[in-house]
Amino acid sequence: MKRFTIFFFYILFQISNNHLQASSSHDIHDEKIEELLKQAQELLPAKPDSSVLIADLILELSKQENYKKGQAKAHQLIGSVFYHQSVYHEALIHLQQAEVLLKDIGNESGIAENHGQLGLLYATIKQPELAHKYQEEALKIYEKLGDKKGLAYAYGNLGRLYEKKQQYVQAINYQEKALNFYTEINDSSGLATIMENIGSIYEDKEMFKIAHSFFMKSLHLSAKNKDSLLMAINLNNIADIYRKTGIYDSAIHYTNRSLQISINIKDKYQISSAYKDLSKIYSGLKDYHNAYKNLELGRTIYEDIYKSETARQVSLMQSLFQMERKNSEIQKLEHDKKFNYLIKSILTAGLFIVVLIGALIISRQKNRLLNKEKQLKSDKEQFEAHTSRMNNALETINIKRQQLQTELDTKAKSLTAHTLHIIGKNKMLEEIREMLNLTIKEEPKVQKRNLKKLIKQIDQSFIQDKDWTDFRTIFEQVHQDFFIKLQQINSDLTPADLRLAALIKLNLPSKDIATTLGISQDSLRIARYRLRKKMNLSEGENLINFILNL
Structure with a gap:
């Protein structure tokens, strides 16, 4: 019975294998793969998501035909898309998968190209040692193959690495080697790039x-x-x-x-x-x-x-998520298709093995349930991985927003410090005025000594002083379009009006505003009244609230 069962499974295997061979009669030629790759490359700058979907199609077709070169190129393309979109972890995974496939088929030119991409990736993620290692390995392969264009490209990349390290002698040396090779093969596009690189080094x-x-x-x-x-x-x-x-x-x-x-x-x-x-x-x-x-x-x-x-x-x-879900659905459909064909094959074997077929169906159903459970588990893991990537992307966005908020807070502190400086300066001027009033009443000798002291104090003030232009520059960085909005309401506002409005916008106390402007409290009330009229505010409207909300 055991030998009969083995013989039966052998027959089923042959039937299934013949079917698969028949279904793969429409082999995907190299030209078709290259055409799809070209389409994906053209879509890469403007529509990276579409480029990834085409690359995934290439990957699936290549897997069906066991065409490892097509699989490797698809992984390279997907890695390139993720690299240009700053999704470096995913880019590294796909480039490493391409590396394994290319080594498996012994495609040295493809390995050199992949090394170049890995070198650029490691340079971007601040791992210069690995970047240098991969570019050197690419260079060795191009030397072995006698690929002058590849050598020029590798030398150019190494030159850029040395430039980033500020090792300019080595950088120029490698760029000049690249220049020589591009000149030899008459590649004007490569020459233009290398000359720009050399110019950047000399500019540095x-x-x-x-x-x-x-x-x-x-x-x-x-x-x-x-x-x-x-x-x-x-x-x-x-x-x-x-x-x-x-x-x-x-x-x-x-x-x-x-x-x-x-x-x-x-x-x-x-x-x-x-x-x-x-x-x-x-x-x-x-x-x-x-x-x-x-x-x-x-x-x-x-x-x-x-x-x-x-x-x-x-x-x-x-x-990416849709692509992974689609692949999961394709795997399910393929599994169901194989299973259905197997059932048909079993039915053609004849009535004499009906009992065995029934047992086989039960066994297959159990396997199917197990596969579905595994698939569900795999889907869950893929979903969790996708969620994690999305959370990481959102976290990166939040970090950038926090950085922008920090910059704004820093500018606000700078504005406050500048305002306090002006207040302090004007307070000092008030003190000088009071001292002058006292000095007038003193003896000539005392007057001379006090005047020298006042001159020294004024000189010190000049050293530390910053004018209103600096104040306005800092103010506009924090409160953008504030002055523009004011002048849209009334284009006849004077510089004094704008200064008063800016100090009110900072929500300073009336005393500090008067000190900053160098006027009395009564003069400040008159200035506010004039500004209120120019703003065309009704009797019930508050000038301070209006400016704070502007």
Whole structure:
């Protein structure tokens, strides 16, 4: 009976195997996999969630065909998506899975490429030793294969690692090696990138003339290649050189060119960077109005980037969850399909094994229940893992919000300290006035001694004094658009009106406001009455509450 059972299962296995071979007659060719990979790569910058879904499809198709090269490339692509979306843990898992598959099939060029990606990932997560190790291993493989383009890419990456360590001699050495290889293979795109890298190194070393030369060469090549992003980067770099050397007109010209290209290609990072650089240039020219205006534009766009990146990461995590759920459902369907085919195969075996078939069905049903339990457990673990990742993402968002709140609190403290300084200065002036009144009544000798003391005290005040322009700059950082809102209500407000409104906004006592403005309490009441009229407030409205709520 035992031998008969073994023989029966062997027959069933052969039937199932023949069916699977028949069902896989539509093999996925390398060209189809490459086509799907190309589509996923094109979607990566704008729609990373869609790119992940296509990569997952490639992974499933490759698994069905036991096509390990396709599986490895799919893992590499998924890892690249997560890397660009700053989900580094998931990126590392997929790149490591790709590494195992590539080593299994002995694909050395793929291993070198994967080492390069791992090197960039470890550099990003502040593990320079591992980053250096993987880039060196990639370099050795490219040397072995005689892949000049790969060698150029590896040398360029190593040069960037040394630049981050501020080891500029080694950085330039590796970048020049990369430059030589790209020149040898006539790769103008690679040459443009390396020249920009070398320019950045010389800029860090404050060798601005040489840096400018390399940036101009890179700009020329990137324009020839129609690489708008690299053009924008080079124009920004050139503008930085002019700003650092005090040639502000040229700095503004090149930054505006970079800004226009960035707007055309809708690259918010470069747009934000251009506005911030314009702010620095105008600040150097002491044109603080335009400096502040451009700084605000840059900050607004950076906030948009932050919101977009957050939404994109959430969308990516949702896609990942849907992908995992879909895979789970596919596994269930495949399991059911195999089971149903097995039942059909058993029925064709004949009536003489009906009893055995019944026993087999019962056994399979038990296995099915066990598999379902395992699947449910797996689904639960996947859901918990997904929830944990979502919580981590939310925690990161909260940390960033807390950092922004801390910066705001710091600015508020700075504003309060500045206000207290002004109050203290004006109190000192009151003391000086009282001392002068007393000195008038003294003897000439005493008057001379007291006047010298007062002069010394006034000199000390000049050393510590900060004018109202500093106060307004700090105030506007904390209470943005406050003065704009006031002037929208009444455009005829005087500087004195604006100062009074700002001090009321700080919720200072009347005594401190009068001291800060250097006026009496009666004069303060008159000033408030005039400001109230200019604000067009009705009799029942309170001026202080109105300004505090503005």
